[in-house]
Amino acid sequence: MKDLIAVVGPTATGKTEYAIQLAERLGGEIVSCDSMQLYKFMDIGSAKPSEEERRKVRHYLVDEIDPRTPFSVVQYQRMAKQAIQEIYEKGKLPILAGGTGLYLNSILYEMDFSAPPADNGYRERLQEIAQREGKEVLHRMLAEKDPQAAARIHPNNTKKIIRALEAAETAGQGIRPFSEANRPCPDYHPFLIGLTRDREELYDRINRRVLLLMEQGLLEEVDRLLAMGLTEEHISMKGIGYKELIEYRNGKWDLETAIAKIQQNTRHYAKRQLTWFRRYDKIKWFNLSCYESRERAIEDMMAWIKVRT
Template identity: 35%
Template structure:
């Protein structure tokens, strides 16, 4: 076990301060940063993702930022492959990787491995499922899932659209329920790593204040204009994973509606705020779930985390 490579995982909900903490650790020397964020992978999506600025990235370089266009898809499996390669390269330099972000699915995939033989995504099948949902409703599609995979039906809610699509897609491709395949298939556990897991989990009231403040700054510095520029540059639609990111989805809906009245702008901003708070809630839920099977030290404040992480650089 002594030859396991140390990896620091710094998790937390949006606006919790984890990126600032990771940058402070980077300044101590001996570290490199790897982004664990499904939105930061997209080029030209800067303001709405709270992406570190170009100047900040020069001071604190992050791997896995700006690696694909908003038209492309990036999976948890791709993240594990990319992050594992980077972790090994960083250790080869004699440094310690810090993985920082809020995409808990990516952390879970890295910590536990992924089922090895599930089929790749099939866009034609996904389009077919989404078309049925649009014409008949998600309740009908969810009922289809419950009929072919009752266990998945118990685990998922009708609002878990992406998970429902994936489960139905796997069944259509293999003829077997995804829950059965996941239970039967071996997982590629990354035994060569020693994970040190930390999570920033501020008080909910405090976090909601920080989310509201961050969104106000985003609107002030041109989030709306950023999405308009994206629409001009790319052939975007609401079904792309990039445009399902919180904030972008609400702005895209607003721009498609065409009503630029003050009331509609305020409504869009309120929807984005609510969606971001819901994202934070889901991130808390993911973290609590991960805590059941992994040791994760949690902190309410950045200061508390700094004290505990001191042993990595003292």
């Protein structure tokens, strides 16, 4: 069992910055645990580490996948474990960094990705309901059948909602949380570092970052992706920031409203991330709002890691 560090938490807390600091001190390299940073051409909206940051510390699973290509957690698991093994072979320490909880679970647990037997008739009925009445209706159906699954799955993720409804219908029971349904992976000894900030500060950072992304050219990035043939139907374009600006381009609302929607949806996403990561009983939380400096926070993280080794 080999040591593995994971730096996780809600968006805009500073995960990339702190993961780099830890990597420099511990002789580590970083494996992205972010569902958007792995896509090529999607640099601004995914808040990828800068070229300077990537020169400081090697990053894996950044700029790997064409956004027009379907990508799954199964592929992520395979690629991430290959990267982790490569880092071990260099004699370095792998550091997972990001906020995609499902991707983290795919490394920490021996997850079973097998889908329940498909009932095509039931699936078609669910798809018709989504088209006719909206995906929110499906999410309410799931909340009635399996409240825990509904709490984990975003209302916009129709594909996952349908799969969860199929599981509830065919098995007569809900999908258990991965931490309960799967055994810990025996290959790794994980150190889980959770970063958070006081709610007011976190939300302010989110709002300001969205404005910064717009200044950096997020709308122009969306236009380039649309010109490449990407549409709102591609999974990659359902990420926060991209979908709202596509809707702006489609005339659903004005630009000011689109920006406000990005900020609101990002805040809601941060809340869901916190809910997800708080399920880990072995995670050590560091509230960065309580530190007078980054260096002091890093010292406490290093001390916590040292005690556990």
